[in-house]
Amino acid sequence: MTVTKVFAIFAAVFAVVYTIAFEWHWELFSYHPRLGTFGWGQQASINGPVMSWYGALATAVLVAAAISLATLPFLRKRSVPLWIGWAVPLACLAIWPWFLRAFFIR
Amino acid sequence: MYTFLLIIHGLLAVALLGGLTHQAFATLWPARSSGGFVSAYRSVAAARFANANVLLYVVTFALGSFIYPAYRVSVRTWVENARLWHISGLFEMKEQALAIGLGMLPFFWLVWKREDSAQAESARKWTTGMLCAIVWYSFLAGHIVNNVRGLYGL
Numbered sequence: 715m716t717v718t719k720v721f722a723i724f725a726a727v728f729a730v731v732y733t734i735a736f737e738w739h740w741e742l743f744s745y746h747p748r749l750g751t752f753g754w755g756q757q758a759s760i761n762g763p764v765m766s767w768y769g770a771l772a773t774a775v776l777v778a779a780a781i782s783l784a785t786l787p788f789l790r791k792r793s794v795p796l797w798i799g800w801a802v803p804l805a806c807l808a809i810w811p812w813f814l815r816a817f818f819i820r
Numbered sequence: 821m822y823t824f825l826l827i828i829h830g831l832l833a834v835a836l837l838g839g840l841t842h843q844a845f846a847t848l849w850p851a852r853s854s855g856g857f858v859s860a861y862r863s864v865a866a867a868r869f870a871n872a873n874v875l876l877y878v879v880t881f882a883l884g885s886f887i888y889p890a891y892r893v894s895v896r897t898w899v900e901n902a903r904l905w906h907i908s909g910l911f912e913m914k915e916q917a918l919a920i921g922l923g924m925l926p927f928f929w930l931v932w933k934r935e936d937s938a939q940a941e942s943a944r945k946w947t948t949g950m951l952c953a954i955v956w957y958s959f960l961a962g963h964i965v966n967n968v969r970g971l972y973g974l
Contacts, residue, residue, distance in 0.1 A: 718926075721930040728924075729920045729923055729924075747889035763896070765892055775923075797946075799924070800924070800927070807917060814912050814913055817905045817912060818909050
């Protein structure tokens with residue numbers, strides 16, 4: 715049993731969690747680029763913009779890694795369907811233009 | 821310094837674009853013979869590009885992440901003050917697509933290097949095609965944002 719068996723699960727969970735974390739502000743931390751400082755979770759802007767992208771990435775990496783490793787014991791005699799490694803990220807990509815529609819429809 | 825890093829980021833993106841496009845062509849539209857430029861372009865050993873493409877994606881992504889705050893503070897503020905919302909949206913879509921692509925990299929590596937089933941062949945086509953599309957979109961969106969003042973005569 716190797717850890718590579720869960721890579722399809724990681725890709726799928728990462729895409730879903732990243733999408734949710736960014737859209738619903740579940741970022742692990744925020745960054746204030748003008749001040750060069752970090753703060754836990756969602757932060758209000760202080761003297762300039764606040765960036766949640768790094769924090770959403772961190773949330774997605776941690777949650778996807780945790781869920782992937784948690785599924786590992788259940789995969790001793792089973793294989794993961796490979797299609798979830800591309801179909802779920804593809805579905806998440808397809809949702810993003812809808813989330814960002816306010817930029818294009820004004 | 822940010823201009824220098826942006827140029828390096830762009831050059832790495834060109835290398836990644838070349839590698840992924842080669843791999844995608846060889847996977848999605850494999851050549852039956854190696855005669856002629858187009859057939860030769862499609863007849864590369866696609867699996868040999870996998871490690872290099874993963875490495876280039878990670879390095880290009882990391883460098884882009886490093887210079888991103890400069891964009892957020894200076895460029896995006898300017899773009900939004902100019903009310904070019906769609907330009908800002910192009911870049912937003914780029915950052916979301918690249919992040920999802922980043923999460924796919926271990927799986928991409930797996931289907932090219934470890935798996936050899938019929939299911940893996942289909943997964944190879946989809947992951948390579950998706951990453952190629954993400955990188956092409958991001959490259960073009962990045963260039964449009966980078967050249968926004970010239971493009972809009974501002």
